[in-house]
Amino acid sequence: MNDDSSPILDVDSKPHRKGSTYDVQDPLYHRHLWLDQLRSVIVIFSFIASLTWLFSGNIRGGEIPVGPTWLNFGYRYVDFFPRMITLVDIGSQIFMFIMGLSLSISFQTKAQKKGYKYAWISVFNRVFVFFWLVEVLLMDFIHFYLNDIIILGVWVVLTIIIIVLRNTFFKQSDAALYISLIWSIVSCIIWFFKYDIDLWTVFFNHPLAHFAWATLLGALGIFTIKRPDIRIIIPGILLGIHYYLWERFRYWGIQVFVGTHFEFHFMIPFELMGMGIVGMTATCVWDWIHMDPTDFKVGFKKRFVPLMVLTCIGHFITDFFQTADSEGVTASIILLAVAFSSMLAMTMYAMEYYIKYDIPFLTAIGKNALFLLLLQAVLVIPYRIVWPGGGGDFRSMVQEWFNVSTQTHILVNLMGCIAFLIPIVILIITGWILDKYKIHIKV
Amino acid sequence: MEELTYKSENEKQFKSLHDRYGWLDQLRGFCVVWLLVAFLTWLFSSILYLGYPPPVGPTWMNHGYRYGDYFPAIITIIDMGSSIFMFVLGLSAPIAFNSKIQKKGFGYAWIAILIRFFMFIWFNILIKIFYKIDFSAVGMGFESTDLILVFIWLGITTVLVILHFLVLKGTKMQTYALLFWTILSVALWFPIITYEYNVWTIFFGETLAYLAWGTILAGIFLTILKRADQRIWSAIGLLLLHIILWECAKYNQMGPTRWFFELFPGTVLDVIGIPFNIISMGAIAISATCVSDWLLIQYEDPIQGIRKRIIPFTIIIFCFHFLVDFFQPAEHSGINASLASVSIFIAIYLFLAHYAFDKYFNVKIPFLTPLGRNALLMFILQGIYLFIYGIFWSNALEFRAQFPGLVGNFLGICLFIGPIALLIVIAWILDRLKLYLKF
Numbered sequence: 001m002n003d004d005s006s007p008i009l010d011v012d013s014k015p016h017r018k019g020s021t022y023d024v025q026d027p028l029y030h031r032h033l034w035l036d037q038l039r040s041v042i043v044i045f046s047f048i049a050s051l052t053w054l055f056s057g058n059i060r061g062g063e064i065p066v067g068p069t070w071l072n073f074g075y076r077y078v079d080f081f082p083r084m085i086t087l088v089d090i091g092s093q094i095f096m097f098i099m100g101l102s103l104s105i106s107f108q109t110k111a112q113k114k115g116y117k118y119a120w121i122s123v124f125n126r127v128f129v130f131f132w133l134v135e136v137l138l139m140d141f142i143h144f145y146l147n148d149i150i151i152l153g154v155w156v157v158l159t160i161i162i163i164v165l166r167n168t169f170f171k172q173s174d175a176a177l178y179i180s181l182i183w184s185i186v187s188c189i190i191w192f193f194k195y196d197i198d199l200w201t202v203f204f205n206h207p208l209a210h211f212a213w214a215t216l217l218g219a220l221g222i223f224t225i226k227r228p229d230i231r232i233i234i235p236g237i238l239l240g241i242h243y244y245l246w247e248r249f250r251y252w253g254i255q256v257f258v259g260t261h262f263e264f265h266f267m268i269p270f271e272l273m274g275m276g277i278v279g280m281t282a283t284c285v286w287d288w289i290h291m292d293p294t295d296f297k298v299g300f301k302k303r304f305v306p307l308m309v310l311t312c313i314g315h316f317i318t319d320f321f322q323t324a325d326s327e328g329v330t331a332s333i334i335l336l337a338v339a340f341s342s343m344l345a346m347t348m349y350a351m352e353y354y355i356k357y358d359i360p361f362l363t364a365i366g367k368n369a370l371f372l373l374l375l376q377a378v379l380v381i382p383y384r385i386v387w388p389g390g391g392g393d394f395r396s397m398v399q400e401w402f403n404v405s406t407q408t409h410i411l412v413n414l415m416g417c418i419a420f421l422i423p424i425v426i427l428i429i430t431g432w433i434l435d436k437y438k439i440h441i442k443v
Numbered sequence: 444m445e446e447l448t449y450k451s452e453n454e455k456q457f458k459s460l461h462d463r464y465g466w467l468d469q470l471r472g473f474c475v476v477w478l479l480v481a482f483l484t485w486l487f488s489s490i491l492y493l494g495y496p497p498p499v500g501p502t503w504m505n506h507g508y509r510y511g512d513y514f515p516a517i518i519t520i521i522d523m524g525s526s527i528f529m530f531v532l533g534l535s536a537p538i539a540f541n542s543k544i545q546k547k548g549f550g551y552a553w554i555a556i557l558i559r560f561f562m563f564i565w566f567n568i569l570i571k572i573f574y575k576i577d578f579s580a581v582g583m584g585f586e587s588t589d590l591i592l593v594f595i596w597l598g599i600t601t602v603l604v605i606l607h608f609l610v611l612k613g614t615k616m617q618t619y620a621l622l623f624w625t626i627l628s629v630a631l632w633f634p635i636i637t638y639e640y641n642v643w644t645i646f647f648g649e650t651l652a653y654l655a656w657g658t659i660l661a662g663i664f665l666t667i668l669k670r671a672d673q674r675i676w677s678a679i680g681l682l683l684l685h686i687i688l689w690e691c692a693k694y695n696q697m698g699p700t701r702w703f704f705e706l707f708p709g710t711v712l713d714v715i716g717i718p719f720n721i722i723s724m725g726a727i728a729i730s731a732t733c734v735s736d737w738l739l740i741q742y743e744d745p746i747q748g749i750r751k752r753i754i755p756f757t758i759i760i761f762c763f764h765f766l767v768d769f770f771q772p773a774e775h776s777g778i779n780a781s782l783a784s785v786s787i788f789i790a791i792y793l794f795l796a797h798y799a800f801d802k803y804f805n806v807k808i809p810f811l812t813p814l815g816r817n818a819l820l821m822f823i824l825q826g827i828y829l830f831i832y833g834i835f836w837s838n839a840l841e842f843r844a845q846f847p848g849l850v851g852n853f854l855g856i857c858l859f860i861g862p863i864a865l866l867i868v869i870a871w872i873l874d875r876l877k878l879y880l881k882f
Contacts, residue, residue, distance in 0.1 A: 059511075059514075060513065064514065068764075068768045068781075069507075069773075070773070074503075078511045080511065081491075082498070083502065084511075084517055085502060085503040301806050315501075317860075320499070320500070320853075332501075346800070347795060347799060351795075351799075354799055354803040355749050355795075356746070357750045359758065416769050
């Protein structure tokens with residue numbers, strides 16, 4: 001996930017920070033701080049979004065949400081057709097775009113260093129870890145039956161054995177990755193048998209599952225079509241298919257594995273397709289940047305900017321016919337996300353190589369982006385328990401605490417502000433501590 | 444920090460000030476396109492909570508309150524549009540102001556600002572008159588006194604144009620004559636609409652008036668506080684003043700921006716209110732002048748200014764917005780402190796992006812430069828499109844009823860792309876002919 005070692009260094013773009021990962025002599029391990037910075041911007045915004053989502057209110061019923069409205073999903077503000085699109089609605093697509101960029105770097109570096117087999121195993125490892133994380137995140141933490149305890153007990157023993165093996169016999173060897181793959185597959189299978197969620201949710205209907213499939217599709221694209229100018233046709237075609245299917249079969253579905261434990265309602269995985277398109281496009285972008293290894297700006301000028309302008313125009317036109325919707329990741333929102341991600345990526349790239357500025361704490365957060373994304377899910381759990389009713393619930397409770405006349409009283413607003421700031425500060429401090437001790441959790 | 448304003452005396456520095464127009468024009472062009480789209484989405488809005496047909500055009504490219512008018516409002520980039528445009532105007536203010544001082548003196552620089560102020564107000568009046576025209580009525584809906592005023596104006600304008608070419612050209616009097624003409628234009632055209640609009644609306648209550656006052660405030664603070672590091676406190680002070688006044692006024696039943704005091708009932712000076720929008724626009728314009736000056740902290744290396752001042756300020760202003768929004772949620776009407784601060788944040792981001800595109804990536808997005816070079820004219824032209832469309836449709840309901848389904852979608856896109864394309868063509872031709880409307 002965070003392995004941004006690039007096979008080529010930009011000769012003109014000298015590192016600006018001493019003591020950073022730039023100092024590593026091997027150019028294969030050049031770390032792109034702009035990607036870390038970009039990732040952490042998304043992590044912080046998605047964290048804010050998870051809080052605004054939680055503190056939404058039935059605005060038509062007079063409930064007042066907590067937090068900036070534009071930092072929440074449009075449909076959580078008020079759910080009309082067509083939906084309002086905010087920055088948060090395209091957040092996961094932007095994250096996927098950044099993942100696609102990283103994927104291109106890590107896959108190609110690994111293939112170059114240790115062969116395609118190794119590169120593919122690391123991709124599969126990442127994919128299964130994502131599926132396993134879905135199972136963990138959606139697990140019922142309250143109800144455990146005997147068979148659940150046995151299953152998870154087996155998993156704990158297996159995990160301990162694998163950790164020991166990885167850090168003793170197979171340390172520094174390629175076999176460590178094989179063992180990780182085995183662990184992720186086994187974990188995925190074992191945890192599924194806790195039966196808290198269905199196959200559809202684990203494999204197709206969760207943002208992490210979308211990331212998993214998009215990673216797989218992205219890697220497949222890099223592996224099969226080397227030239228990005230040709231590879232970009234695939235997401236283009238997929239976009240057309242997505243458009244058509246959404247138009248015709250949006251509500252289509254079928255019940256499969258009826259009568260078994262695996263029964264689920266199959267629908268066309270639109271989100272997955274959308275994320276795949278974004279991921280594959282991002283892999284092309286990375287290769288375009290390296291079009292001229294001596295001057296990365298050539299790739300930006302000849303391909304990246306035209307892509308940004310075209311996707312922006314494409315979104316504008318498509319939206320008249322099929323409106324943007326974050327549920328289903330429609331063609332319109334895909335195009336918007338690619339255009340916006342491109343602009344963000346270019347700005348952050350210029351921030352590193354031209355302006356030479358690191359926004360404080362962002363690099364530290366970006367290096368542990370995935371972990372901190374998961375941490376945010378944990379940090380909001382107490383909020384879910386205390387204020388299940390969202391913003392309205394929060395405001396009435398605080399109003400009662402302070403015995404104030406209105407739900408928009410300054411004290412209520414102040415508490416709302418504090419409720420947001422505390423987890424954000426925890427997130428930043430955690431990211432900073434982990435980075436200080438060089439603990440970078442990678443998938 | 445090194446004092447920058449009034450220092451660009453050598454020719455080299457001047458030359459460099461002009462080099463920067465590349466990114467500025469691109470940024471202006473970008474704003475013009477967005478504003479046009481926003482005008483159109485505004486016109487083709489729908490009342491969704493009543494179950495009306497969908498609006499025409501992307502929802503996020505319209506004002507949030509046109510999507511759903513609730514408290515707190517949903518904020519889109521369009522809600523920040525005029526503020527961002529103010530910021531872009533403010534960016535060029537120190538460049539224009541200082542070079543005018545150097546070339547022709549302090550008085551000249553201020554006369555130029557006053558000309559811009561009165562031009563904005565005059566355009567504001569013209570737009571109002573434009574909407575008053577009734578082609579089916581005798582005299583197009585105007586009174587005979589209105590026509591007399593217009594004829595007087597035409598006469599004086601003709602005299603001034605002749606004087607300009609025969610006597611005044613190249614002299615200092617030319618500027619004074621132009622100022623005289625703009626003041627006269629406001630004075631002669633304003634009575635035409637007084638039956639419908641008062642002083643408050645025309646001089647304090649419309650977007651062009653906000654831009655006018657923003658320009659004046661930027662000019663005042665550029666004059667008083669030459670150092671950007673000091674001047675920025677005046678912008679922060681204005682935002683804090685806005686917060687306090689908004690807090691006092693927010694309990695008014697009609698909303699803070701409708702908190703009026705009666706002055707001279709029955710006259711054009713019937714009411715006055717708190718000029719919330721002007722306070723914010725002033726803060727935005729002053730911030731922009733500071734950003735422009737910070738860029739020259741170290742003249743030879745503008746990046747230093749970006750690193751040392753602009754980016755830290757951007758981060759601080761975002762944090763400011765984030766905190767203030769809990770207490771005073773961003774609102775378009777009145778441009779409260781939360782909206783003003785997020786607008787400054789987005790505007791600086793756009794500025795940095797365009798600056799990097801130009802200076803680092805050496806990229807120019809096609810057609811934005813010609814649009815940017817005539818940004819004010821393009822901005823005004825948009826009003827004409829809106830007027831023409833307004834004759835046929837007043838909202839999405841009428842349009843969709845006339846053109847349902849796929850035909851409506853297709854025609855909708857044509858109605859949006861057509862004027863944009865026309866605007867680009869006009870800008871491109873004007874640019875080819877080197878015709879730029881500046882004031």
